[in-house]
Amino acid sequence: MKRSGKWFNVLAVSSALILTVTACSGNNTKGTANVETTNSSAQEGRQAVVLGQSDFKYTFYGNYDWYTAPGEWGKDATSKWILDNKKVTMEVITSDGAAAQKLNTMIASDTLPDVIWTDKFGTDYERLRAAGQLVPLDDYLDKYPNLKRLVGESTLNMLRASDGKLYQIPNWYSNKPLGNAGWMINNKIYKALGSPKLETYDDLYSYLKLVKEKYPDVTPLDLNKGAEGNIFMYSGFAEGRLPTYVEQKAYIEGDTFKSIYKDPVYAETVKYINKLVQEKLISQDLLTQKEDQIKEKLNTGKIAVLVAYDVTEPSNTNELEWKKNDPEADYEVIWPVHKAGLDKNKIINNPYSTLGWNVSLITKSAKDPEAIFAFYDWMASEEGQNVLCFGPPGWLWDEVDAEGSPIANENWTTVSDDEKTAAKLFDWNYVGNSSFVDSSKGKIEMTLPEDKRNQTAVAQMNVTWKTTQDTTEFGGITPPSDSNEGLIAQRVNDIYTETFGKIMFAKSEAEIDKLIESGYEQSMKVGHQELMDYLQTKWKENKEKLGK
Amino acid sequence: MRTATNKSTIYKRERGKLYELSRQWELQVMVLPAVILIFIFSYLPMYGVLMAFQDYNIFEGMANSPWVGLKHFEMFFQSPEFSNVMRNTIVISLLKLCIGFPAPIILALFLNEVNRMWFKRLTQTVSYLPHFMSWVIISGFAASILAVDNGSLNLLLEKTGLIDEPINFLSTSKYFWVILASANVWKEIGFSSIVYLAAIASIDPQIYEAAAVDGASRFKRMFIITIPSIMPIVMVFFVLAIGNLLSAGFEDILLLGSSPVVQDVAQVIDTYVYKYGIQSSRLSYATAVGLFKSAISVVLLFGANKMARKYGGGLW
Numbered sequence: 001m002k003r004s005g006k007w008f009n010v011l012a013v014s015s016a017l018i019l020t021v022t023a024c025s026g027n028n029t030k031g032t033a034n035v036e037t038t039n040s041s042a043q044e045g046r047q048a049v050v051l052g053q054s055d056f057k058y059t060f061y062g063n064y065d066w067y068t069a070p071g072e073w074g075k076d077a078t079s080k081w082i083l084d085n086k087k088v089t090m091e092v093i094t095s096d097g098a099a100a101q102k103l104n105t106m107i108a109s110d111t112l113p114d115v116i117w118t119d120k121f122g123t124d125y126e127r128l129r130a131a132g133q134l135v136p137l138d139d140y141l142d143k144y145p146n147l148k149r150l151v152g153e154s155t156l157n158m159l160r161a162s163d164g165k166l167y168q169i170p171n172w173y174s175n176k177p178l179g180n181a182g183w184m185i186n187n188k189i190y191k192a193l194g195s196p197k198l199e200t201y202d203d204l205y206s207y208l209k210l211v212k213e214k215y216p217d218v219t220p221l222d223l224n225k226g227a228e229g230n231i232f233m234y235s236g237f238a239e240g241r242l243p244t245y246v247e248q249k250a251y252i253e254g255d256t257f258k259s260i261y262k263d264p265v266y267a268e269t270v271k272y273i274n275k276l277v278q279e280k281l282i283s284q285d286l287l288t289q290k291e292d293q294i295k296e297k298l299n300t301g302k303i304a305v306l307v308a309y310d311v312t313e314p315s316n317t318n319e320l321e322w323k324k325n326d327p328e329a330d331y332e333v334i335w336p337v338h339k340a341g342l343d344k345n346k347i348i349n350n351p352y353s354t355l356g357w358n359v360s361l362i363t364k365s366a367k368d369p370e371a372i373f374a375f376y377d378w379m380a381s382e383e384g385q386n387v388l389c390f391g392p393p394g395w396l397w398d399e400v401d402a403e404g405s406p407i408a409n410e411n412w413t414t415v416s417d418d419e420k421t422a423a424k425l426f427d428w429n430y431v432g433n434s435s436f437v438d439s440s441k442g443k444i445e446m447t448l449p450e451d452k453r454n455q456t457a458v459a460q461m462n463v464t465w466k467t468t469q470d471t472t473e474f475g476g477i478t479p480p481s482d483s484n485e486g487l488i489a490q491r492v493n494d495i496y497t498e499t500f501g502k503i504m505f506a507k508s509e510a511e512i513d514k515l516i517e518s519g520y521e522q523s524m525k526v527g528h529q530e531l532m533d534y535l536q537t538k539w540k541e542n543k544e545k546l547g548k
Numbered sequence: 549m550r551t552a553t554n555k556s557t558i559y560k561r562e563r564g565k566l567y568e569l570s571r572q573w574e575l576q577v578m579v580l581p582a583v584i585l586i587f588i589f590s591y592l593p594m595y596g597v598l599m600a601f602q603d604y605n606i607f608e609g610m611a612n613s614p615w616v617g618l619k620h621f622e623m624f625f626q627s628p629e630f631s632n633v634m635r636n637t638i639v640i641s642l643l644k645l646c647i648g649f650p651a652p653i654i655l656a657l658f659l660n661e662v663n664r665m666w667f668k669r670l671t672q673t674v675s676y677l678p679h680f681m682s683w684v685i686i687s688g689f690a691a692s693i694l695a696v697d698n699g700s701l702n703l704l705l706e707k708t709g710l711i712d713e714p715i716n717f718l719s720t721s722k723y724f725w726v727i728l729a730s731a732n733v734w735k736e737i738g739f740s741s742i743v744y745l746a747a748i749a750s751i752d753p754q755i756y757e758a759a760a761v762d763g764a765s766r767f768k769r770m771f772i773i774t775i776p777s778i779m780p781i782v783m784v785f786f787v788l789a790i791g792n793l794l795s796a797g798f799e800d801i802l803l804l805g806s807s808p809v810v811q812d813v814a815q816v817i818d819t820y821v822y823k824y825g826i827q828s829s830r831l832s833y834a835t836a837v838g839l840f841k842s843a844i845s846v847v848l849l850f851g852a853n854k855m856a857r858k859y860g861g862g863l864w
Contacts (some may be wrong), residue, residue, distance in 0.1 A: 100827055107606045123829060131607035284696035288718055288807045481828035490828060491628065494811065501809035505719060526628050 048143050049374040057089040058372050060430075061106070063118035065099045070427035077423040081392035088375050090428075107133075114366035117430055120159065120168055120359040121476030123486070128361065129161055135362040135369040136165040144377035150433055151380075155354050158475055158545060168359035169376050174434035177468035179350025180460065181232055181243070183337055184311035186304045187330035189215060200340040201236070201272060204305070208281040211304040220281045222303045223273075224294055227286045227504070229307030232349050234269040236338040239346035241265055244474055249492050249523070250532050257532040257539075260496075261520035268339075270503045271512055277504050287501050301329055312464055316455045333459035336467055350464055351471035360430055380431045388429040389437050391420075405440035412444065413452050473546055477538035485534045488527040495522045600836035606829075620836035629820060637816040640796040643729045649789050651733050653782060656744035657770055672745075675738025683735075687803035690731050694718050719807040724814055728804055732797070743785070747778040783856045787863050791849030794841045798822070817841050 062069075069092035070076075074083040082088055093113050095102045103124060106112050112133060118124050128134050141148045141156070148156070151173050159168045172178075185198065193210055197203050208220035223229030231243035245251040251263045260266050276282045283289060297303045298314050301322045306314065314320075315331040322329040336347045360376065362369045378384045382404030390396055390406050396415060397406035426432075438460070445457045479485035499519035506512045569576060595610075600620055602613040624630060655675065662668040678686065693700045694717040702714035717723050751774065759769050796816040805814030815823075817837060825834020853863050 100829065104606060104829065104831070108609075127606075127829070131605075133607065284714070284716055284719075287809065288691065482830050486828065487824075487830075490824065497808035498811045501719065501807060505716065505809065 046370065049368075049371045051086040051088060051371075051374060051378055053087070055087045055089070056368070056371050056375070057091060058114040058366060058375075059091045059093055060115045060117065061093040061103070061113035062095065063099050063103055063116055063122075063124060065095055065097050067099070067117075068094050070424045077392055077395065078388060078425065079428055081387060082428075086375070086378065110365075112363045112365040114363060114369075114372060116361045116363060117171075118358060118361065120170065120355055120357075121478070123481040125168065125359070125361060126480045127482070128363070129163075129167055133364055134167040135364055135366065136167060137169070137362070137373060138166050140370055140373040140377075141166065144374055146377045146381040146384075147431075150436070152354075154546065155472075158355055158472060158542070159359070167361055169361075169373075169380075169431055170356045171358050171360065171430055172432040172434045173356035174352065174354055174438075176435050176438075177350070177465045177470070178352050178434050178438065178460075179464050179468050180310040180312040181308065182311050182333060182349045182464050182467060183232070183335070184306045184308070184315050184331050184333050186218075186301055187332045188301065188326070188328045189218065189304050190332075191328075198334065199337065199344065201337060202340055204337045205276070205281075208276065208305065209279075212281060215304070217302065219283050219297060219303050221276060221305045221307070222283060222294060222297065223286055224306065224308035225289065225291045227500075228309055230269070230273055230500070232307050232336065233273060234266060235348050236336050236342075237269050237272075238265045238339070239342050240348060240469075242348055242351050242469065242471060244351050244471060248474075248478070248535060249496050249528070250535060255536075255540075257536045259520055259523065259528060259532070261516050261523070267512070267516055270500070270516075271509055274503055274506055274512060278507070287504065298331075301326070306331075312456045312459045315459050331455075333463045335463055345466075348467055348469045350468040351474070352468050353472045353475050354470065355472060355475045356432070356434065376431050379429070380433060382436065384431075385429070385433050385436055386440070389426050389432075390440070391423050391425055395423075396420075401443075403439075404436070405443055408444045408447065413448065473539055473542040473548060475542060477535050477542065479531070479534055485531050488531045491526040492523045492528050492531060495519055495526070597835060597839050599832050600839045602832055604832040604835070606831065616832075620833045621840060623833060624837050624840065629815065629824075632812060633815050633817055633820045636813055637794055637796045640725060640728065640801070640816055641793045643725055644732055644796070645789055645793065647729050648732050648736065649786065651737050652740035653744050653778075655737055656741040656748060656778075657774060659741065659745060660748045660774065661766060661770065672738060672741075676742065677738070678735045679739035681735070683799040683803050686731060686735055687800070690727065690804060691718060694727065718804070719809045721810050721813045724805060724810045728797075728800060728814075731804060732800060743781065744778055747781045748774055751777045783859065784863060787849065787852045787856045790852035791845055793848050794845050 071079075073079045073090050073092070079090075103116075107128075116124070116128070125134075147169065151170060152175065155170065155173055155175075156166060159170060160166050189211060190198075193207070193214060196207055196210070198207055204221075211218060211220040223233075231246040234246050235241045235243045241251075245263070246260060246266065249260045250257040251260055251266070252258070273282070277284070277286065285293075294303075298306070299321045308314075311333050315333045320329065335344060336349050338344055338347045362372050366372055379388060382400070386397070386400065386404070386406045387393070393406075396408060396412045398409050399407050401407055429437075441454075441457050442461055445453045445461075479489055481487075481490065496519065499515055499522075503512050503515050506515060598610060599613075601615055601617060602610065603616050603619075604610065604613045659668055659671060662671070694702075696702060696714045696716050699714065699717075701717070702711075705711045706714065715723075717727060755773055755777075756769055759773060764772065794817060796818065798816075798818040801814055801816055801819055802822070805811070805819075818841075821834045821837050824830065825837060856863075
């Protein structure tokens with residue numbers, strides 16, 4: 001008995017080991033197998049690829065920690081229509097919460113996906129390009145009708161790499177203002193408190209005090225996670241001030257980049273926010289609270305005023321739990337609060353870039369990059385955008401107008417939000433055309449009765465798209481993270497976050513001045529000037545390219 | 549083995565080695581997987597440390613990346629974070645060593661004196677449960693206990709009149725080390741005490757009886773019997789702890805020290821490697837800093853072992 005027990009142990013341990021070893025070697029063979037699938041892109045004189053003739057599959061990697069696949073391809077109405085009609089399958093590879101590590105692993109083991117969805121001009125784009133891992137798209141541009149026409153020559157030129165070739169397919173590119181950042185109020189509390197004037201920072205201060213007095217369990221002002229809202233408060237302290245200045249830790253005076261610590265507007269902003277924190281008008285956990293905590297507060301109506309990157313989505317109260325139990329529950333996006341005496345139309349909360357948000361890159365691992373490009377070209381077309389954003393034809397819309405925008409049918413209002421969510425509208429769109437989709441959405445909303453309108457679209461049209469400025473010239477000016485300037489940028493950012501945090505909890509204005517001064521000196525010591533020179537050079541280059 | 553001194557015994561052992569090995573071959577087979585595992589996962593990847601002396605290019609691989617000597621080490625030593633990171637690493641490790649190391653021994657000694665079996669079992673179970681929770685959960689506990697709005701600790705202190713207004717524990721630098729050390733003790737004290745309890749259990753009860761007959765009090769018995777008897781085990785664990793001195797921790801610091809305000813006291817070598825190396829794709833730099841840490845750890849381990857051997861303990 002005892003002996004057989006021993007034997008069992010030996011067997012168990014060795015089989016476990018064998019499993020590990022084989023699992024290991026399994027990975028290895030996969031790695032080498034993929035090496036052979038080098039590109040065959042340069043097929044001169046090839047006929048343009050026509051989608052829908054044969055099955056075609058490609059892999060897609062979303063290079064973000066937060067990215068998860070919208071669902072399984074072909075299981076929802078949108079992707080099923082594409083699968084049925086275009087015979088294309090997109091296989092999503094997710095990062096499992098560690099995008100940088102996953103991409104490094106894929107590079108090191110030669111198992112790059114066919115398409116990488118990542119930040120435009122990001123570090124990863126730059127190093128993949130420099131290593132010759134990306135497929136240049138210039139040859140395809142003329143061969144397929146849509147991308148070149150819709151994105152436009154000047155935007156494509158801005159997206160070109162230093163070698164003059166184009167590798168990036170933009171997502172949510174635009175030729176008109178856009179953005180979702182700004183201010184939002186809890187309308188129920190606001191009305192209950194008598195709808196006081198809420199335009200200047202003085203109005204805001206008295207309103208927040210009133211909220212704290214009457215609703216002790218409500219957070220008067222929330223700046224969202226990481227206190228991100230502070231940059232929009234900054235832009236309300238002067239006309240034409242971009243939130244971007246705080247993000248890049250440098251403001252522009254004339255044509256020169258100067259340290260944000262030397263910006264009087266910045267000092268005024270942080271002193272004001274500090275006052276609100278000290279008087280408990282902003283949550284004391286403003287730097288440490290997680291996204292879920294904020295969502296929870298929003299879902300239960302426990303935030304009176306919110307400043308955030310995206311206020312248009314939470315303002316759509318129809319989807320909130322709160323609304324289900326309380327018919328009065330309502331959020332509303334308001335015009336940015338600003339310093340008294342400023343022209344409210346010159347307050348900028350939404351710097352936007354015609355280049356859009358991010359990009360897709362086709363790698364040399366792709367067996368048939370041209371087919372992938374053809375598919376992207378179709379997705380970018382009016383038809384593609386309509387299917388991806390408003391569902392397959394015959395469901396919510398049947399026909400399109402002269403500009404290609406869908407005309408909503410009766411299903412548009414009767415189909416529930418849950419059903420629309422299940423159809424993954426918007427979720428599969430990785431080559432979004434902001435101008436087209438937004439104007440289509442706007443046209444449809446305007447034909448609907450007021451109570452059926454989507455509040456997100458209304459808020460965008462009335463407020464956030466009016467507090468914008470074209471800042472395309474800032475596109476891709478940040479240095480790659482593994483360069484010397486990238487290292488400086490990281491240090492400057494770290495010093496900044498720490499300084500900002502300390503300012504929030506400072507006890508006096510003198511202490512704030514001292515912290516700002518020390519932040520300035522520390523950043524200069526690690527090379528902030530060098531970084532600002534770099535940014536300035538790149539910025540000027542961009543301006544020249546744009547002819548500004 | 550160290551007792552084998554004269555020639556005849558050595559000869560006997562040499563001749564007997566193969567024979568003994570063949571007699572216990574089943575046992576050796578059981579060890580083999582572990583040896584192979586360690587070889588594959590601990591020794592083979594070690595060639596990767598060569599990256600520290602290269603400007604590693606992930607696309608070219610190690611064979612084609614240029615050699616740059618000690619460039620990355622110099623970069624680390626000259627970086628503005630170096631002194632801060634080293635100070636935090638050493639302080640946090642020493643704190644963990646001075647508080648986290650003796651705590652489970654003291655718990656084991658006290659538990660050993662508990663007469664009521666049910667109470668002893670209950671305490672043991674309750675105290676070792678946190679070990680099985682991940683730091684994500686523990687830091688969540690800590691964050692809600694220490695929160696400013698409705699945090700239990702602040703409420704308690706306020707209700708008892710010790711403070712007038714809530715303290716922002718997680719965003720105040722001076723509290724960070726204390727919070728970190730306490731959270732670590734709380735998480736690991738029960739589990740680490742198991743091995744000491746086992747050691748205490750193996751002490752011959754007759755020794756205690758004899759001491760009791762001689763009139764030694766319970767405290768006296770603890771000091772003259774229990775502590776000396778478990779000393780060898782304590783020494784072994786102490787040497788191992790010294791070897792880990794520069795491993796100040798990673799998850800706990802990353803999660804508890806998330807507030808930007810505490811970065812000046814929370815940045816340690818491991819979090820630095822993660823942030824400045826891996827997250828920004830500076831792989832060679834990350835390797836160099838990691839290698840530096842390992843080198844110092846090995847020196848510390850040998851030093852501690854040498855010292856321990858003087859007092860009769862030691863790993864080898």
